[in-house]
Amino acid sequence: MSRRGRNGSRQPGGGRQQAGPRDRGRKGRRGPFRPSEERPHRSAQGEGRRHAPRFAKGNGHGRGDARGERAAPERRAERAPQEKPAKTPQFSANVQTVTVSSDENNMRVDRFFEARFPGLSFSHIQRIIRKGEVRVNGKRTQPKARLEAGQSVRIPPLKLEAPKLRDDAPEAQKDRAFLKSITLYEDDDVMVLNKPMGLAVQGGSGTTRHVDGMLGALRGPHADSQRPRLVHRLDKDTAGCLLIAKTRFAAAALSKSFRSRSARKFYWALVAGVPRPHQGRISTFLAKEERVEDSFMRIAKHGEKDAVHAVTYYAVVETSAQKLAWVSLKPVTGRTHQLRAHMDHIGHPIVGDPKYFNKENWELPGGIQDKLHLLARRIVVPHPRGGVIDASAPLPPHIEQTWNLLGFDAKRYDPIEEAPEEE
16 A cells, blocks of 8 residues: 555556456456446336446556555655644633634534533533633634634633543553554554454444444543544445544545545455446446335435435456456445445345345355455545555455455456546
8 A cells, every 4th residue: 555646656667557458357368447338237127227438548547556465555745744733731720712723624613622622511612602701813603603724712711520531441452452453554644444344334223343433542642632533434244445534634635535536446346147248337326225124225216215326337357157256346426335236236246245145046156155245445545635545455354265266366457447537
């Protein structure tokens, strides 16, 4: 994994690989992402389409060097100095005036006090703001008002209780050690974790252990220390790259990158059968359908209530006896279960998927574990302070076992990287 400069430069000898003949799934053959003419894909609803539009080769983004399974991180961009919020004492008997930092830009006034003074109760914060004891640039303010970097905030006398930190708790120590053990990349603003299969990203019904709950263990001991936060999500059974923001500044910048679709995500999956054509674009509408014990995403019609548009590019990398295919996936949109629903929609569900794999008379080949074969292989996103974060996750144990069994080479050329950047 690496962090490249703004112009995408790389070390000598790391130039773009020249496009070869179109990949037909045979080992050793290489080629660019070049789908054939558009081919509509019929569905029961008549709305979903799988097609392969023409587009120019190349997209201006280099692939970098071949990645080994445990390549050491390499950083190539210059870092801008990070502005830290001013340290505020836990007990203040006098009026203070503090300056809003860049990390606190656009933060609500009440959230500003919660972050700087964890010992203050919510009611106390609301009361001192509404009574006019808090001033922004000398003027009264409201709890929901937004702050700007460089503004001065008047802090009235406060008496705070020291916050209860988790750092000394045995469970927090375990969480901290675990998160460090699965870290693929880290700097002052960002972490990329290699989330294991089976670990939930957020809590839910019956879920007590999850990544979001562990992030509190990484918060520093100071009152103004910031809690790392999630930037995007992965399904519980999807392994691979999970991006974490360590500061409010980074969270805002990275969230903007995801909204503008300047963040690129690449997934690997093992699917039943071999998709035709080998490279293409899936475009459907998806809607959530609730069931008694579970919910799933179904193909919906355009204009249907709560239906959202979803677009995925796919490319076959290798095949095994026309029964299985290693498919690389690039989601343009980020809908719930998008990749799983899309592969099922075109008749090639992901192996081990308990929700969407419904092929009749299909038997799992011997030696392959009945677990979801979906990996968030790589993430490429602009760094909040310049340069590019480019991280790749190794194969999880059950997928590595399958790749070895089928003779797939994890270092081979991945044609999905030539897929278009825009929808």
